[in-house]
Amino acid sequence: MTPHPHPQAGAAVKAADRAHVFHSWSAQELIDPLAVAGAEGSYFWDYDGKRYLDFTSGLVYTNIGYQHPKVVAAIQEQAATLTTFAPAFAIEARSEAARLIAGRTPGDLDKIFFTNGGADAIEHATRMARLHTGRAKVLSAYRSYHGGTQQAINLTGDPRRWASDSGTAGVVHFWAPFLYRSRFYAETEAQECERALEHLETTIAFEGPATIAAIVLETVPGTAGIMVPPPGYLAGVREICDKYGIVFILDEVMAGFGRTGEWFAADLFDVVPDLMTFAKGVNSGYVPLGGVAISGAIADTFGKRPYPGGLTYSGHPLACAAAVATIDVMAGEGVVENARTLGATVLEPALRALAERHPSVGEVRGVGMFWALELVRNRETREPLVPYNAAGDANAAMAAFGSAAKQQGLWPFVNMNRTHVVPPCNVSEAELKEGLAALDTALSVADEFTE
Numbered sequence: 065m066t067p068h069p070h071p072q073a074g075a076a077v078k079a080a081d082r083a084h085v086f087h088s089w090s091a092q093e094l095i096d097p098l099a100v101a102g103a104e105g106s107y108f109w110d111y112d113g114k115r116y117l118d119f120t121s122g123l124v125y126t127n128i129g130y131q132h133p134k135v136v137a138a139i140q141e142q143a144a145t146l147t148t149f150a151p152a153f154a155i156e157a158r159s160e161a162a163r164l165i166a167g168r169t170p171g172d173l174d175k176i177f178f179t180n181g182g183a184d185a186i187e188h189a190t191r192m193a194r195l196h197t198g199r200a201k202v203l204s205a206y207r208s209y210h211g212g213t214q215q216a217i218n219l220t221g222d223p224r225r226w227a228s229d230s231g232t233a234g235v236v237h238f239w240a241p242f243l244y245r246s247r248f249y250a251e252t253e254a255q256e257c258e259r260a261l262e263h264l265e266t267t268i269a270f271e272g273p274a275t276i277a278a279i280v281l282e283t284v285p286g287t288a289g290i291m292v293p294p295p296g297y298l299a300g301v302r303e304i305c306d307k308y309g310i311v312f313i314l315d316e317v318m319a320g321f322g323r324t325g326e327w328f329a330a331d332l333f334d335v336v337p338d339l340m341t342f343a344k345g346v347n348s349g350y351v352p353l354g355g356v357a358i359s360g361a362i363a364d365t366f367g368k369r370p371y372p373g374g375l376t377y378s379g380h381p382l383a384c385a386a387a388v389a390t391i392d393v394m395a396g397e398g399v400v401e402n403a404r405t406l407g408a409t410v411l412e413p414a415l416r417a418l419a420e421r422h423p424s425v426g427e428v429r430g431v432g433m434f435w436a437l438e439l440v441r442n443r444e445t446r447e448p449l450v451p452y453n454a455a456g457d458a459n460a461a462m463a464a465f466g467s468a469a470k471q472q473g474l475w476p477f478v479n480m481n482r483t484h485v486v487p488p489c490n491v492s493e494a495e496l497k498e499g500l501a502a503l504d505t506a507l508s509v510a511d512e513f514t515e
Contacts, residue, residue: 067101067102067109067110067113067114067115068113069111069112069113070101070111071111071112073101073111074099074101074110074111074112075099075111077099077111078097078099081097081099085097088212089224098110099111103118103130103131104129104130104131105129105130105131105488106118106129106130106487106488106491106492106495107130108130108475114473115473116470116473116474116475117473117474117475117487117495117498117499117502118130118475118487118488119474119475119476119477119484119485119486119487119499119503120475120476120477120484120486121433121486121487121488121489122349123344123349124286124318124323124344124434124477124484124486125318125343125344125345125348125349126348126349126488127321127322127323127344127345127348127390127394127399127488127489127490128348128390128393128394128397128399128488128489128490129348129488129490129491132348132390132393134389134392134393135347135348135350135386135389135390135393136350137389138385138386138388138389139350139351139382139385139386139389141385142157142381142382142385142386143382146381147381147382148377148380148381148382149381150376151178151374151375151376151377151378151379155379155381157381157384157385157388158178158379158381158384160384160388161176161178161379161384161385161387161388161391162176162178162379164387164388164391164392165342165346165355165357165387165391166357168327168328168391169328169340169357170328170330170331170335170336170337170340171336171359172336172359172360173336173337173339173340173357173358173359174357174358174360174363175357175358175359175360175363176355176356176357176358177355177356177358177371177378178353178354178355178375178378178379178380178383178384179343179353179354179355179356179375179378180352180353180354180375180377180378180380181211181343181352181353181354182210182211182216182315182317182318182341182342182343182344182354183210183211183212183213183216183217183354184211184213184216184354184375185211185317185341185342185343185354185355185356186210186211186213186215186216186219186280186313186315186317186341187211187213187214187215187216188356188373189278189280189313189339189341189356190202190215190219190277190278190280190313191215191372191373192311192339192356192358192362192365192366192371193277193278193311193313193338193339193362194277194278195365195366195371195372196277196311196361196362196365197277197278197309197310197311199274199275199276199277200234200275200277201234201235201236201271201275201276201277202219202234202235202236202276202277202278202279202280203235203236203237203238203264203267203268203271203276203278203279203280204219204220204221204235204236204237204238204279204280204281205221205237205238205239205240205281205282205285206221206237206238206239206240207221207222207240207242207285207288207289207291208220208221208222208240208280208281208282208285208288208315209221209222209224209282209285209286209287209288210280210282210315210317211317212224214228214233215233217229218233218235219233219235219280221237221288222287222288223452223453236267236271236276238263238264238267239260239263240260240281240285240291240293240297241256241257241260241291241293241294241297242256242289242291243256243294244291244426244427244429244438244446245446247263248260248263253294253295254294254296256294257293257294257295257296257297257300260297261297261300261301261304264279264301264304265304268304268308268310273308273309273310276308276310277310277311278310278311278312278313278339279301279304279305279310279311279312279313280313280315281298281301281312281313281314281315282314282315282316282317282318282319283298283314283315283316283319283320283324283328283329283330283332283333284319284324284329284332284431284434286317286318286319286434287318287479289429289436289438289479289482290429290430290434290435290436290484291429291436292429292430292431293333295333297333298314298330298333298335299333299334299335301335302335302336302337305338311338311339311362312337312338312339313337313338313339313340313341314329314330314335314337314339314340314341315340315341316328316329316330316340316341316342317341317342317343317344317354318344318345319434320340320342320344320345320346321342321344321345321346321390321391321394322345322394322399322400322403322432322433322489323345323403323432323433323434323486323489324403324431324432324433324434325400325401325403325404325405325407325408325431325432325433326400326404326432327400328340328342332431336359337359338359338361338362339356339357339358339359339362340356340357341354341355341356341357342354342355342356342357343355345390345489346387346390346391347383347386347387347389347390348386348390350386350390351380351382351383351386352380352383353380353383353384353386353387394489397490399489399490400489402489402490402491403432403433403489403490404432406433406491406493406496407430407431407432407433407434407435410493410496410497411430411433411435411485411496411500412428412430412435414496414497414500415428415430415435415437415485415500416428418437418500418503418504418507419437421504421507422504422507422508422510422511423443423511423514424439424440424441424449424507424510424511424513424514425437425438425439425440425507426438426439426440426443426446430485432489433485433486433487433488433489433491434484434486435484435485435486436482436483436484436485437482437483437484437485437507438481438482439461439462439465439481439482439483439510440481440514441461441513441514441515442514442515443514447515448480448481449461449462449465449481449510449513449514450462450480450481452480452481453480454480454481460513461510461513462478462480462481462510464509464510464512464513465478465483465506465507465509465510466478466483466506467509468505468506468508468509469483469502469503469505469506472501472502472505472506473502474499474502474503474506476503476506483503485499485503487499
């Protein structure tokens with residue numbers, strides 16, 4: 065689709081937004097939201113007709129891009145057939161979505177509890193774990209994000225937790241492995257893995273194993289920095305959970321449904337959790353949907369004992385129809401394979417080449433269509449390009465980088481001192497190269513802030 069300028073319409077959209085819309089994670093008077101006129105595939109455009117290649121996939125959820133015609137048609141067909149129905153009934157779209165998801169989850173995660181998104185999936189997963197074990201505490205990593213609802217935000221490890229954390233949610237945080245900024249003075253991945261597992265087991269020992277219901281980890285942490293865990297780490301966590309009777313929850317809200325070049329990131333590590341949360345890519349965000357995939361043992365806990373939880377819109381027909389169509393598109397069009405192949409043959413080598421050219425790039429890490437560039441002021445000291453949780457003038461370097469990318473027609477994912485490269489999983493090679501050229505130019509601006 066060719067965008068056509070409609071600046072007056074854009075001005076009206078912007079005025080209504082500024083008058084009435086309250087935006088998340090924002091100081092309302094300090095933001096300037098772009099008025100978006102349309103989107104298709106890997107691109108979106110504003111009312112002035114300027115088009116952007118989206119290297120953010122929305123919030124890392126448009127895994128099949130915007131406005132895929134088969135998914136749009138499925139939503140329209142479902143709306144014409146059965147727009148909504150209460151969750152206590154069996155309906156075709158819900159049953160089929162659950163069947164298709166269960167057919168791709170690892171191990172025996174064959175029961176699907178539907179939610180409206182990732183945060184409430186985490187809420188219900190932790191509730192199931194506590195009821196299953198009869199224990200109260202849940203452990204999660206510092207470098208993590210699990211959602212904005214009360215339990216999920218307390219499980220979150222990044223600074224968005226701070227304003228809501230009263231220390232009473234039964235959450236204990238620990239350090240997960242991240243060799244580039246190791247908390248364990250490790251020099252190799254093997255050391256980082258071994259010491260991180262030792263740290264986790266020591267934390268469990270001092271908290272009291274019999275008090276801990278679950279360990280929650282993002283399989284590959286997303287917003288916190290796309291730190292792919294070292295070989296053996298997740299398998300080690302699985303062993304620790306088995307040793308102490310702790311439920312292992314993997315958060316695949318961002319990493320799932322093709323993002324890492326596998327249906328689920330757990331498949332990269334040959335590990336099966338007890339509970340797994342999903343959302344985002346399950347239907348490319350076309351209609352809000354999330355869920356919890358549940359193992360046989362935990363499902364049996366609620367075989368004759370009612371599960372005390374539910375949502376009005378659990379398994380909403382429009383959302384489930386979108387999920388069915390999305391999974392069919394991903395399978396039929398080789399979307400997972402595309403993410404895996406182009407990630408390995410195009411994206412990774414190009415990003416590593418950018419790191420060679422740009423002193424602002426301290427590390428490149430990722431897999432599939434899930435990559436991060438760690439931007440630094442000094443490669444030797446690894447000082448971040450901007451301070452941790454920087455705002456205002458302290459964030460000038462990253463703001464300049466982001467502005468330069470947008471001038472080149474690239475919409476970048478910027479978080480703290482990182483830019484994440486997370487285009488749609490069905491992005492083309494030509495689109496990747498277009499975005500990488502724009503990223504190259506923007507990194508030259510970041511280089512100006514290095515020592």
